[in-house]
Amino acid sequence: MNKISLRNKKEKRFQLYGKTAVLVAISFLAILLFNIFSTGISAFKQTYVAVNLNIPLDVNKSEINPRAELNKSFLKMFPEIQSRTERRAALSLLSKGAKYEFEELLDKNEGKIIEGYHWFLASADLDMYIKGTVKRQGDTAGRIDENQMKFVDQLESKNLIELQSNKYLLSSADSREPEMAGIKGAIIGSLYSILIAFLVSFPIAVMAAVYLEKIASKNKFSDLIETNINNLAAVPSIVFGLLGLAIFLNFFELPRSAPLVGGLTLALMTLPTIVIAARAAIKSVPPSIEEAAIGMGASKVQTIFGFTLPLAMPGILTGTIIGIAQAIGETAPLLMIGMVAFVVDVPGGPMDASTALPVQIYLWADSPERAFTERTSAAIMVLLAFLILLNLTAIYLRKKLEKKW
Amino acid sequence: MTEFLLILIIALALYGFVLNKSKANALSEVNIMHSQPHYHGLYSAFMTLVPAIILLISWSFIVNIITNITLKEFFSDVTDSGLVRFYTDGVIAYVEGSSESIIDHVGFLPAVEHYQSLQYNNKILQFIVILTLTLMFFRYSLKFVEVQFKARDYIEKVVIYVMRASAVFAIFVTIGIVLSLLFETLRFFDSVNVFDFLFGLHWSPQMAIRADQVGSSGSFGAIPVFTGTLLIAFIAMAVAAPIGMFSAIYLSQYASDRVRSYAKPIIEILAGIPTVVYGFFAVITVAPFFRDMGAFLSFTNMSSESALIAGSVLGIMIIPFVASLTDDALTAVPRSLKEGSLAMGATLSETTKQVIIPASFHGIVGSFLLAFSRAIGETMIVVMAAGFAANLTFNPFDSVSTVTVQIVGLLTGDQEFDSPKTLSAFALAFVLFFITLVLNVISLTIVKKYREEYE
Numbered sequence: 001m002n003k004i005s006l007r008n009k010k011e012k013r014f015q016l017y018g019k020t021a022v023l024v025a026i027s028f029l030a031i032l033l034f035n036i037f038s039t040g041i042s043a044f045k046q047t048y049v050a051v052n053l054n055i056p057l058d059v060n061k062s063e064i065n066p067r068a069e070l071n072k073s074f075l076k077m078f079p080e081i082q083s084r085t086e087r088r089a090a091l092s093l094l095s096k097g098a099k100y101e102f103e104e105l106l107d108k109n110e111g112k113i114i115e116g117y118h119w120f121l122a123s124a125d126l127d128m129y130i131k132g133t134v135k136r137q138g139d140t141a142g143r144i145d146e147n148q149m150k151f152v153d154q155l156e157s158k159n160l161i162e163l164q165s166n167k168y169l170l171s172s173a174d175s176r177e178p179e180m181a182g183i184k185g186a187i188i189g190s191l192y193s194i195l196i197a198f199l200v201s202f203p204i205a206v207m208a209a210v211y212l213e214k215i216a217s218k219n220k221f222s223d224l225i226e227t228n229i230n231n232l233a234a235v236p237s238i239v240f241g242l243l244g245l246a247i248f249l250n251f252f253e254l255p256r257s258a259p260l261v262g263g264l265t266l267a268l269m270t271l272p273t274i275v276i277a278a279r280a281a282i283k284s285v286p287p288s289i290e291e292a293a294i295g296m297g298a299s300k301v302q303t304i305f306g307f308t309l310p311l312a313m314p315g316i317l318t319g320t321i322i323g324i325a326q327a328i329g330e331t332a333p334l335l336m337i338g339m340v341a342f343v344v345d346v347p348g349g350p351m352d353a354s355t356a357l358p359v360q361i362y363l364w365a366d367s368p369e370r371a372f373t374e375r376t377s378a379a380i381m382v383l384l385a386f387l388i389l390l391n392l393t394a395i396y397l398r399k400k401l402e403k404k405w
Numbered sequence: 406m407t408e409f410l411l412i413l414i415i416a417l418a419l420y421g422f423v424l425n426k427s428k429a430n431a432l433s434e435v436n437i438m439h440s441q442p443h444y445h446g447l448y449s450a451f452m453t454l455v456p457a458i459i460l461l462i463s464w465s466f467i468v469n470i471i472t473n474i475t476l477k478e479f480f481s482d483v484t485d486s487g488l489v490r491f492y493t494d495g496v497i498a499y500v501e502g503s504s505e506s507i508i509d510h511v512g513f514l515p516a517v518e519h520y521q522s523l524q525y526n527n528k529i530l531q532f533i534v535i536l537t538l539t540l541m542f543f544r545y546s547l548k549f550v551e552v553q554f555k556a557r558d559y560i561e562k563v564v565i566y567v568m569r570a571s572a573v574f575a576i577f578v579t580i581g582i583v584l585s586l587l588f589e590t591l592r593f594f595d596s597v598n599v600f601d602f603l604f605g606l607h608w609s610p611q612m613a614i615r616a617d618q619v620g621s622s623g624s625f626g627a628i629p630v631f632t633g634t635l636l637i638a639f640i641a642m643a644v645a646a647p648i649g650m651f652s653a654i655y656l657s658q659y660a661s662d663r664v665r666s667y668a669k670p671i672i673e674i675l676a677g678i679p680t681v682v683y684g685f686f687a688v689i690t691v692a693p694f695f696r697d698m699g700a701f702l703s704f705t706n707m708s709s710e711s712a713l714i715a716g717s718v719l720g721i722m723i724i725p726f727v728a729s730l731t732d733d734a735l736t737a738v739p740r741s742l743k744e745g746s747l748a749m750g751a752t753l754s755e756t757t758k759q760v761i762i763p764a765s766f767h768g769i770v771g772s773f774l775l776a777f778s779r780a781i782g783e784t785m786i787v788v789m790a791a792g793f794a795a796n797l798t799f800n801p802f803d804s805v806s807t808v809t810v811q812i813v814g815l816l817t818g819d820q821e822f823d824s825p826k827t828l829s830a831f832a833l834a835f836v837l838f839f840i841t842l843v844l845n846v847i848s849l850t851i852v853k854k855y856r857e858e859y860e
Contacts, residue, residue: 007752014754018655021648025672025728028721035690036682207571215565216572227849229575234775234845235838236782238809239582242834245816246585253473253490268578275575301561329679332784332809335817358681358785365685365789373689380682387677 036384040377046166046179047127048119049093049155052077055114061106070094070102070120077160078151089147093155095121097168097180119164124178124371126152130161133374142370169378173346174360178371181364183379185346189259189339189354190328196263196350197327201271202320208271209278209316210304233272240269241336249337256338257353265333270323277319281312314401321394325387331358357383406528407461410535414457417543421449428550440557445549448556451563452546457539464535468527472497476520479512496520586838589831596825597625602832604628608795608806610815610826625829627836629795633805637716637787638780640801644720645776649727650769656728657735658757669732676725684789687718692790699802708804710792716801719786726776734768734855735761767855774848778841784809808837 051074055064071091081087098120105118125143128134129152134142139149155161173185208229216222244265248254254261285308293303309316334340340359347354355363357379364376426446433442476493483489495508496516507513549556594602605626652672656665692714699707707713738761746756762769792804793814815830 007755011752011754014757015655015659018651018659021651022655022660022668022672024648025652025675025724026668028724029671029675031690032678032682032686032721035686039689204571204574207568208575211565211568211572215568222572225572225575227846228579230849231842231845232575232579234778234841235582236784236809236841238782238784238812239586239834239838242812242816242831243578243582243585246589247581253469271575271578299557299561301564325677329677329681331679331681332788332813335784335813338817340817358679361681361685362785362789365681365688376685380685383679383682387679391677 036377036380039374040379040381042131042133043169043374043378044166045131045163046168047122047130048162048164049074049122049126050117050160050162051094051120052117053114055106057111057113061110064106066103066106067099070098078154086147089145090151093123093126093148093151095123095179096177097121097175117160119162121168121179122161124369126161127179128371130163131374133370169375170382173344174342174355174363175344178369178375181372181375183357183360183382185343186355186357186360186379187382189262189343189347190356190358192259192347192350192354193262193266193334193339193356194324194328196260197266197270198320198324200264200267201274201323205271205274205320206278206309206316209275209282210309212275213279213282214304214308215300229272229275233276236332237269237330238332238336240265241333243268244333244337255351255353257341257343257355258351259339259347259354259356260350261337262334262339262354262356263350265337266327266330269330269333270327273323273326274316274320277322278312278316281315281319282308284315285311314397318394318398321390321397325390325394328386328390329358329383331356331362334359335362357386406532407465410532411461413536414454414539417539418450418453421453421543421546422446424547425449425550429556432550432552436552438552439555444556444560445554447560448549449543449546451560453539453543455563456542457535460535460538464531468531472520472523475523476516479516479519480510482512483510492516500524582838586831586835589828590835593825593828593832597829601625602627602829606797608811610811610829623826625825625832627833629797630806630808630811630833631836632797632799633712633791633795634781634807634809636712636799636801636805637719637791637807638777640712640716641719641723641780642773642777644717645723645727645780646773648720649724649776650731652724652728653731653735654757657732658753658761669729672728673725675721676729678722680722680783680785681789683718683722684785687714687786687790691718704802707802708792710790710804711802712791712805713801715787715790715807718790719780719783722783722786723776723779726779727772730772730775730852731765731769734765734772734852737768738764765855767851771848771852771855774844774851778844778848781807781844782809782837782841784813788813808833812837 051070053073055061055069071094074094075081075087075090078090081090101120105114122130126148129136129141129144134144136149139146141149144152152161168180168182170182170187171184172180172182175181208225212222212226212229216225244261248261248264249256289307289311290303293307294300298306334356339355340363341353341355342363343353343355345352361376361379361383364372364379423446425448426442429438429440429442429445432438473493476496477489479496480489480492483492492508492510492513493516495506496513497520499507499517500520602625605624606628607624607626608629610623610625652668656668660668692709695711695714696707696709698704742760742764743756746760747753751759787807787810791810792806793810794804795806795811796803798805812830812833815827
């Protein structure tokens with residue numbers, strides 16, 4: 001074999017390495033996303049069991065004990081039940097949340113007859129079996145034992161088990177029962193944090209960027225600020241969490257677990273990102289425009305607010321959105337300031353105890369309940385949807401507003 | 406009351422703006438003024454608003470301190486400072502109505518009474534004092550609407566001052582980080598020797614939960630934590646460096662513009678995915694995969710929290726950092742060098758290996774260092790996928806722990822602020838901050854220096 005063909009072979013091989021590397025990186029992304037989607041998509045559906053109700057008109061609905069009445073109606077569907085174990089096995093197919101749905105049904109039908117089949121939330125164990133997350137082995141499936149399986153088979157043969165859309169996931173806060181757990185509380189907590197982070201970091205960052213680009217004279221001090229900001233951008237996020245813990249919680253004694261503290265901590269973290277983006281955007285405004293303004297008699301501050309900032313705004317906003325997108329997904333600093341508690345209420349304000357979406361993901365991922373796995377993936381899908389939305393906005397802004405000089 | 410005061414102040418500022426502006430407007434009909442009318446308006450608004458807000462903030466700050474000090478007096482018989490804090494918080498929550506629980510302590514009801522009267526007096530006093538002062542400033546600001554008055558200059562001075570303060574704020578953040586970490590770290594070294602911490606071989610802070618326990622001093626030798634961090638970071642680099650670098654080479658040298666414009670953003674998505682997602686991915690997908698692989702190769706001593714799992718997922722996360730920074734370094738090499746080499750008959754791969762990579766070597770090293778510092782500081786992936794027990798080992802199949810895992814483990818859940826267990830987290834964070842800072846400074850300097858070489 002001659003030397004040229006040997007060299008060409010090497011060339012081919014080298015190119016192949018590069019191609020493989022790109023493909024491997026992309027396939028990692030594909031595997032990751034595929035995994036999340038394939039486990040998470042099922043969490044948007046939920047298993048419901050039909051219960052035959054018969055509540056006559058003459059019964060005062062406010063005197064009904066909802067749990068007892070629902071259990072009675074459910075057990076009536078299986079007349080063969082004798083022992084207490086069987087009774088308990090059957091009832092465990094219903095979720096603890098079914099009681100609340102029944103209460104709601106009673107409220108809605110005040111003064112009317114309630115009869116026929118109505119759908120009620122099933123327990124997480126049944127839910128996992130119906131969705132096929134746990135496989136049937138003989139007469140058991142996961143935590144569903146032989147006793148329960150009898151009833152499941154009966155219900156299924158009568159078409160009394162159905163998958164409906166999961167209304168709990170997006171409309172309720174965390175819960176110990178996987179079938180009732182939702183991410184609304186976490187989303188609201190995240191939104192509060194992000195809003196505060198934006199309101200605090202955006203003005204400070206833009207002002208700092210303007211100062212560094214347009215006002216500060218080049219000296220040791222402005223160099224110090226500049227290196228400082230560049231280094232802050234690379235400080236591990238958990239260190240910002242410790243800063244938040246030391247300053248906001250221990251020194252200012254703000255409440256633990258509050259989105260306010262989370263937002264302030266995230267603001268410190270996103271600040272350098274926005275400053276760097278804003279500086280780049282300000283730098284790209286052509287000096288001729290500013291010089292024209294100065295030539296017309298505008299002062300420096302008038303030039304900045306009248307011309308430089310409006311022209312740089314698309315770039316600044318793009319950078320800000322990217323910084324905010326980073327902050328939305330950030331978990332570690334929030335763990336440090338205690339936004340990691342089990343919170344069953346949707347927070348009503350930025351001072352209430354709350355979690356954030358990524359922290360909720362962490363909590364659920366850590367849970368030993370297997371039913372939380374698919375909900376974790378679903379929460380991740382919601383988080384990724386938020387991020388995609390933000391990034392699309394950034395791209396749109398850049399395309400729409402950015403001017404080429 | 407405070408809200409009402411704030412609304413009042415804002416209304417006053419608006420009124421001052423309108424008043425001064427219209428006055429200046431009238432003046433400008435017949436004169437040539439130094440400043441435009443709206444600057445005169447702004448002058449009044451600033452003069453009313455700025456002192457009032459500074460006053461309000463410092464007032465509430467001082468009242469906060471006074472409240473805390475006086476409330477603590479009621480619980481002076483309690484020695485645990487955390488418990489005192491809990492009691493005082495309880496008093497405040499009770500008075501503000503967010504909690505209805507009465508704490509079982511003699512000092513509680515007197516404290517509640519004291520706090521109620523304090524709050525009542527404070528509100529009235531605050532309202533009167535701040536409103537009076539604000540009104541004085543407001544009156545004062547109305548006097549200056551004259552032809553020669555340089556309202557604009559004053560406004561611009563304030564604006565520039567705010568800008569400078571914003572820029573200096575970044576320095577305060579850094580100082581805040583250093584001081585808060587340093588302060589707690591020094592307290593930690595009161596009870597644990599510095600050298601025992603930095604060079605000790607055994608890490609088990611869990612033993613120090615209670616003072617009366619056997620072995621209450623715990624052991625705080627951080628070497629196993631550091632080696633664990635390094636092990637995981639090196640595994641991550643072993644994944645990210647070749648993939649990132651070869652992708653950068655392919656995308657910058659071989660790929661067509663079309664391919665490049667699609668592939669680059671797709672790879673960069675990997676950096677945009679929140680790390681908690683990677684952690685979840687590591688737990689539900691990668692860990693079982695490695696376990697099955699281990700079983701398939703009849704490899705039984707693999708831990709389910711092995712360094713390999715956390716390291717490889719971490720590696721995936723930092724691929725884009727390596728790829729994009731290396732890409733920047735490669736594309737910054739002047740075309741003339743590349744074309745010269747090609748013209749001499751070298752193939753593209755030979756050019757890359759012998760001309761472009763040596764010419765951009767600094768940039769590549771800088772990108773590796775930055776990616777490495779990311780890997781060291783990354784938290785969620787290792788918290789979810791690596792173990793908490795710090796073993797001194799270099800076996801990638803064993804479970805190791807990292808600095809960030811320890812910090813999270815030590816600071817989430819119940820914490821008492823005076824125990825060395827909690828303080829050790831700050832010492833670890835200080836080391837982490839210092840190391841990442843050094844790595845960043847080095848890599849930024851390398852990248853900058855090298856960039857200047859070709860400019």
